[in-house]
Amino acid sequence: MKTSMTKLKSQSVYESEKRCLDTFANNSDEEPPGKRSISDDPEEPPSRHRMLSVLEKKAPSNVATTRYKLFGDVPDSLWNDWKWQFRNRITRIEQLTKFIHLSVEEQAQLKLVTMRYPLSVTPYYLSLINPDDPDDPIRKQAIPSPLEMTMGTVGAEDPLGEREDTVVPGLVHRYPDRVLMVLTDICPMFCRHCTRKREWRNGGWVRTWAEVEAMLEYIRRRNTIRDVIISGGDPLTLSTRHLERVISEIRKVKHVEIIRIGTRFPVVLPQRIDSELCSMLSKYGPIWLNTHFNHVREITPQAAEACDRLLRSGVPVNNQTVLLRGVNDSVEAQTALCHGLLRIKVRPYYLFQCDEVQGTEHLRTPVEVGIQIIEGMRGHTSGLAVPTFVIDLPQGGGKVPLQPNYVISQTETELVLRNYEGRTFHYRNPGQPARSSRSAETLCPAASATTNPG
Numbered sequence: 001m002k003t004s005m006t007k008l009k010s011q012s013v014y015e016s017e018k019r020c021l022d023t024f025a026n027n028s029d030e031e032p033p034g035k036r037s038i039s040d041d042p043e044e045p046p047s048r049h050r051m052l053s054v055l056e057k058k059a060p061s062n063v064a065t066t067r068y069k070l071f072g073d074v075p076d077s078l079w080n081d082w083k084w085q086f087r088n089r090i091t092r093i094e095q096l097t098k099f100i101h102l103s104v105e106e107q108a109q110l111k112l113v114t115m116r117y118p119l120s121v122t123p124y125y126l127s128l129i130n131p132d133d134p135d136d137p138i139r140k141q142a143i144p145s146p147l148e149m150t151m152g153t154v155g156a157e158d159p160l161g162e163r164e165d166t167v168v169p170g171l172v173h174r175y176p177d178r179v180l181m182v183l184t185d186i187c188p189m190f191c192r193h194c195t196r197k198r199e200w201r202n203g204g205w206v207r208t209w210a211e212v213e214a215m216l217e218y219i220r221r222r223n224t225i226r227d228v229i230i231s232g233g234d235p236l237t238l239s240t241r242h243l244e245r246v247i248s249e250i251r252k253v254k255h256v257e258i259i260r261i262g263t264r265f266p267v268v269l270p271q272r273i274d275s276e277l278c279s280m281l282s283k284y285g286p287i288w289l290n291t292h293f294n295h296v297r298e299i300t301p302q303a304a305e306a307c308d309r310l311l312r313s314g315v316p317v318n319n320q321t322v323l324l325r326g327v328n329d330s331v332e333a334q335t336a337l338c339h340g341l342l343r344i345k346v347r348p349y350y351l352f353q354c355d356e357v358q359g360t361e362h363l364r365t366p367v368e369v370g371i372q373i374i375e376g377m378r379g380h381t382s383g384l385a386v387p388t389f390v391i392d393l394p395q396g397g398g399k400v401p402l403q404p405n406y407v408i409s410q411t412e413t414e415l416v417l418r419n420y421e422g423r424t425f426h427y428r429n430p431g432q433p434a435r436s437s438r439s440a441e442t443l444c445p446a447a448s449a450t451t452n453p454g
């Protein structure tokens, strides 16, 4: 395995990714941020031990063994170094064949696919794949399929119409109160179902500071913007110092209340969520982080530790799953995933219908599948474990939640409802309040004295 590691090291990365990595190199001898991270505490909190022992029991045994089978010669010191993982991503089919069996014909097909839709997978994520199973749900997310080309004309390059809502380069402003800052198109892994697959061919870019400053100026001048979402690509590919520069500038804008970060690093390269990053984030809250687990096997002890570090730094973590054929398109798969997320204190937030993106049709499911999954979860498990199933509408129409229909009939005075078991219930509809000159306080004197949430 030494040979393969050496070869991996010698692979060149995209030129602009070198630029990105240069920012890492420049940071290597930086002083850590002043504020001490909670995760620096030498005494590990007992709840963390408890959580990890639960996960270790649940984690499939092949996860650890696959790592040692594929990357047995990589010492922990390198394996746990996110920059090593990033530099040693597998980006060529020739490299991939060292880890996953591909026939000569498959190799030729996949080379053609990667000319249009490149390959990039971290050694960590590759080690989660069962190399002997062509239908492995982790593999389907990371390894190209010939179907990306044969069904490649279905859908659109930019189905959400993000280009139309771009107000300055890199800044999407669709809703009055929030904006999306796209800082880079570089990701540690190219997920085969990605909505921004169209960007992969651009060879990788990072916004210059002048471009970032133009975005900041737009935000400063509009006091309706209370929520800034930093996304990509994956913004955590940037150095912590570079990210801090952007985040600290956003934080200076009085009308911006929250900052959100969209990243798949906790899933595909959890080593990135280190104490330096968490310590930096903890200084600029409220910061929310949305991540993207799609399958319970992605919830490894390393991923759990990454989420735990974020939570202990005051960064709540929500999950946005994409519904994918052959990956998580069953009640059982979604329930296992959402229960796993709750065990690591990550909230299952959205279940997205896979967008109509060119090159992803083979992974898309009928909308009914998503509704049936919610039907199979709602009432059968805690509401906390049930995400909201949404379609992100084409041409910038926004998100629409979909759920099973529980209303059998409805009049002004009564609703007939069915519950999760299919039993029917009659519910009196209070109707509109009668018009009265009396104030609400007269009708309900206690209302002015207290609010009773119960």
Ligand code: SF4
Binding pocket: 186, 187, 188, 189, 190, 191, 193, 194, 195, 196, 232, 233, 234, 263, 264
């Ligand atoms: S991490 Fe996100 S932006 Fe990057 S390839 Fe995956 S889904 Fe697309």
